[in-house]
Amino acid sequence: MHLNRSSELLERAKHVVAGGVNSNVRLLALPQPIFFSEGHGSRIRDVDGNEYIDYVLGQGPLIHGHGNPRLLAAARESMERGMMFAGQHEGEIELAEAICRLVPAAERVRIGSSGSEMVQAAFRLARAATGRQKIVKFEGHYHGWFDNVLVSVAPPLSAAGPREAPHAVATSKGQNPQSLDELIVLPWNDTELLEKTLRARASEIAAVITEPIMNNVGCILPREGYLERMRELCTELGIVLIFDEVITGFRVAPGGAQHLLGVTPDLCTFGKAMAGGFPVAALAGKAELMELFTQGVNHSGTYNANLLVVGASLACLQLLNEDDGAAYRQLFAHGERLREGIREIAASCETPVQVQGVGPVFHLAFHDTPLREYRDSVGMDVPRYHRLVRRLMERGVRCIERGLWYVSTAHTDADIDQTLDVLAVELPEAARTSAG
């Protein structure tokens, strides 16, 4: 494998694109930022002709793989009718109706273009509804790149303060320090601490925002009863409960993690898998909150609900939900086969390996024990995992540097077999203690 052409393009790009990439996370790509030429189904090809089975899937959106023909046809057909009207079209209603049918919390919907902005709209509703200002967020959770929430996403423990009262730690230079004061940061999956904090500070707290399954560090399910208690407390104390389902939405169940886990938030955000790779996002929730958008709360956007993304999203959801759930059965079966296969290989590895996840999304790490919250993750052997990622790339398997794996409906049994064959060699090799 060589990356000569990619390296040339990266050098050229650096003269005109900051860092040569258009999203900071791509700066961290291993073995280097790569230029790709095409993707089809489960496969992606780079400009040097290397082909990979793709488990990055655009960082999640490509739930039907690259270039699903029905998705493309729907997008094309929509665009041929028009691109944007700065007015309404019937597709918007159909999409909102589909979301309201699928998602337990959804009584009203607003469409936008990115998860980050939908989170902001949710905060605005929560503040308007409660007249309070603070937002509770959890260590290790990511809710977009805006100043007031890009906080304590992966804080060094030296800066993170005591576990029982974490400091709010900015992630980026240039963040407005005052915006950190809007947040109360807590460790996730700790019911007692949550209850204590919410009861003590309820009069200040507009909302609790959480990924219902923690996917931005590890892929961690909530402890039994944790989200249920969070729901009860928010109801009792008049706090708006926001589930950020940008990763879990339409992926772990037709109605997202709230559907899978049986806990219904007041508001929820969606993106990624919602349109199979087209740039769309949604905020959904209780009518009484969402209707505040007609009572003085602003949510706007030039590109909101344009014909292209609405057509694509309708097709994406249709593909996921036709044939009596066949797509989810396949996504879950393939995810489970990969996890089981990895666990079997891991059983004889020299270094402990953790595989945690649900359905078509899971996390792989070199770590002694399963992850339960962000602070567990600092014990992960990241350099060792990065060595594995490099070796997998060389063997034609592409996965995310931070350990998350996504599976699409385009992945075949043969892809899973091939991936497990590669892992059967490379995982024990990376896990060799002498390789540490």
Ligand SMILES: Cc1ncc(COP(=O)(O)O)c(C=O)c1O
């Ligand atoms: C849970 C979660 N929320 C919000 C976002 C931000 O979404 P976007 O990148 O579409 O702005 C992400 C992105 O990865 C996410 O994982």
